[in-house]
Each structure stands twice: as structure tokens, then as C-alpha cells.
Amino acid sequence: MTFWADLSxxxxxxxxxxxxxxxxxxVIVMIRGTRAVTAVYGLIILLLAYFLSQExxxxxxxxxxxxxxxxxxxxxxxxxxxxxxxxxxAMGARSFFRRKVVADEAFSELVGTALYxxxxxxxxxxxxxxxxxxxxxxxxxxxxxxxxTKELLVTIFYPNTPLHDGAVIVRNNEIVxxxxxxxxxxxxxxxxxxxxxxxxAMGITEETDSVAVVVSEERGAVxxxxxxxxxxxxDAVRLKRVLRNALEK
Numbered sequence: 001m002t003f004w005a006d007l008s009x010x011x012x013x014x015x016x017x018x019x020x021x022x023x024x025x026x027v028i029v030m031i032r033g034t035r036a037v038t039a040v041y042g043l044i045i046l047l048l049a050y051f052l053s054q055e056x057x058x059x060x061x062x063x064x065x066x067x068x069x070x071x072x073x074x075x076x077x078x079x080x081x082x083x084x085x086x087x088x089x090a091m092g093a094r095s096f097f098r099r100k101v102v103a104d105e106a107f108s109e110l111v112g113t114a115l116y117x118x119x120x121x122x123x124x125x126x127x128x129x130x131x132x133x134x135x136x137x138x139x140x141x142x143x144x145x146x147x148x149t150k151e152l153l154v155t156i157f158y159p160n161t162p163l164h165d166g167a168v169i170v171r172n173n174e175i176v177x178x179x180x181x182x183x184x185x186x187x188x189x190x191x192x193x194x195x196x197x198x199x200x201a202m203g204i205t206e207e208t209d210s211v212a213v214v215v216s217e218e219r220g221a222v223x224x225x226x227x228x229x230x231x232x233x234x235d236a237v238r239l240k241r242v243l244r245n246a247l248e249k
Contacts, residue, residue, distance in 0.1 A: 043076075106148045106173040111240055113153040114213050114222045123217035124157040125167040125197045127182070128247065132208040134169055141166055141180030148175050157215075167200060167212075183207060185228065194230075201225035211246045 050069060053062035068075070110126065117124050127134065142163060146152060148170055156178050157164045166179035185202035194202075201212035206228035214223045214230075222239055223232035226246045234242060 043072075106170075107243070109148055109150050109153075110170075110213065111236065111243065113150045114215055114239065115236055116150065116154065117157060117215045118220045118222045121217050121220040122154075122157055122159065122215065123164075123195075123197055124153070124213075124215040125182075125201060126153070126213040127167050127169045127180075127201075127204055128211040128213070129169060129171040129176075130209045130211065130247070132210065134171075134204075134208065134210060137167075137180045137182060137204070138169055138177040141169070141177035143177050144175050146175050148173055167197075167204075198223065198225075198230060202228050202230055205229075211243070213243070 046065060046069065050062065050065040052058075053065060110128075114124070114126070127137075152175060153168065155161070156168060156175075163179040167182050168178045169176045169180050182200040183203040183206075184196070184199040185206055195216065195218070197214050197216070201214045201223070202225050204210055205212050205225045209227075212225040214225065215221075216223070221232060222234045223230050224234065224239070224242045224246060225231075226242075226249075231242055
């Protein structure tokens with residue numbers, strides 16, 4: 001009873017605990033299902049080894065781990081630099097007023113184009129910009145600033161045209177640029193069924209909150225990449241549903 005009688009909690013303590021809990025929750029949500037989880041497990045094992053080496057008087061091991069963990073903050077930044085950058089980008093780009101990424105008319109044009117290209121086995125990669133700006137990717141392509149239409153998209157991705165190998169970036173219902181070069185995901189190199197377009201779609205959605213639509217010229221299939229994860233073999237109904245859900249998040 002003495003402990004509880006001496007315990008004094010102010011509103012600042014409650015606020016402090018709530019903010020730390022919220023921060024830890026967001027970190028767990030951010031790294032769940034990513035490669036960062038295995039790195040966290042590795043750090044936990046090192047911490048356990050450090051405390052065990054103290055208890056068992058393993059002086060050499062304890063000295064090595066103590067020096068290593070002394071730079072833990074720097075180690076965390078190096079290990080999770082990509083995840084930290086993505087989290088900060090998402091935080092800075094978050095808006096209280098959600099804007100519509102593409103209007104209904106442009107949405108229909110996009111879905112119709114993807115299915116049209118898939119039927120004819122014409123490869124395509126279309127990236128829909130959301131809150132994180134893709135200005136650096138746009139700068140590496142050919143600026144268009146044209147209204148999103150099926151005719152223009154088909155013309156861009158038609159085989160042997162100058163821009164068909166790159167990605168198209170869509171912003172506010174407009175095709176901002178074509179022939180854009182995107183970062184490739186490094187986690188799917190062993191997947192032979194994933195070509196360069198699929199790796200680029202996963203790469204750009206790993207680093208930003210954008211949504212990528214991929215059409216495979218080998219299989220004639222449409223896929224959507226969100227958050228570095230690819231949902232493939234989509235028909236018209238599933239493509240609309242997956243895209244709607246991804247754009248409304």
C-alpha cells in the first residue's frame with residue numbers, strides 16, 4: 001500500500017506514456033512484414049547476449065558487445081535508413097484533407113487501358129502519385145503534362161516507340177511524364193516471373209506511397225503494387241477493387 005500511496009501520476013506522465021506507446025505502435029506497424037523485422041530480432045539477440053555475458057563474467061565478449069552497443073543509435077540509423085526515410089516521407093506528406101488521386105473519368109480510362117494492353121500483351125508501367133512527390137523521377141523522364149486518356153497511354157506503350165520502356169507518372173488526372181526510370185526492388189531478384197517492370201513497380205512503392213499498375217507482356221496479366229507488395233493476375237472487377245482500395249488509403 002505504501003508504494004501506491006507514494007505513487008504520483010500527473011497529466012504530463014500520462015501524455016508522455018501515451019506518446020511513447022503511440023510511437024512504438026507506429027514503428028511496429030511500419031516494420032511488420034518487412035525485412036527490418038529480422039534485423040530487429042538480431043538486435044534483440046545481441047542484447048540478450050550482452051546481459052548474459054555480464055552475468056556469466058565473459059569479459060571479452062562483454063567488452064566487444066559493450067563497444068558495439070555503445071554506438072547503437074548509429075547502428076539503428078545505418079540498418080534502418082531506408083525505413084526511417086520512408087516513415088519520415090509519409091509523415092511529412094500526410095494531409096488532413098485527403099485529395100482524390102484520380103477522378104472517376106480518369107480512373108475508368110486507366111482501368112480500360114490496362115485491360116486493353118493486357119489483352120494484346122503490351123507491357124506497361126503506370127505510377128499514380130499520392131502524397132509523396134515524385135519530382136525526381138519526373139525529372140528523369142520526358143515531360144508531357146497531358147490529360148490522361150486511353151489513346152495517349154496506348155501510344156506511349158506501343159512496342160518500339162521511344163518511351164515504351166519507361167514508366168508513366170500520373171498526377172492529378174494528368175500524365176506528368178513518360179519514359180521515367182524507377183528504383184528497382186532488391187528483394188525479388190530470385191523471382192524469375194518478375195521482370196524489370198514488376199521490380200520497378202515494387203521499388204517505387206517501397207520508397208513512396210504511390211500506387212503502380214503493371215502490365216506483363218509475357219503473360220498478358222495486370223498487377224498492382226502497393227507498399228512494395230504486388231497483387232497479380234487481376235481481372236476487370238478485381239483490378240477496380242484493388243485500385244480503389246489502394247487510392248483511398
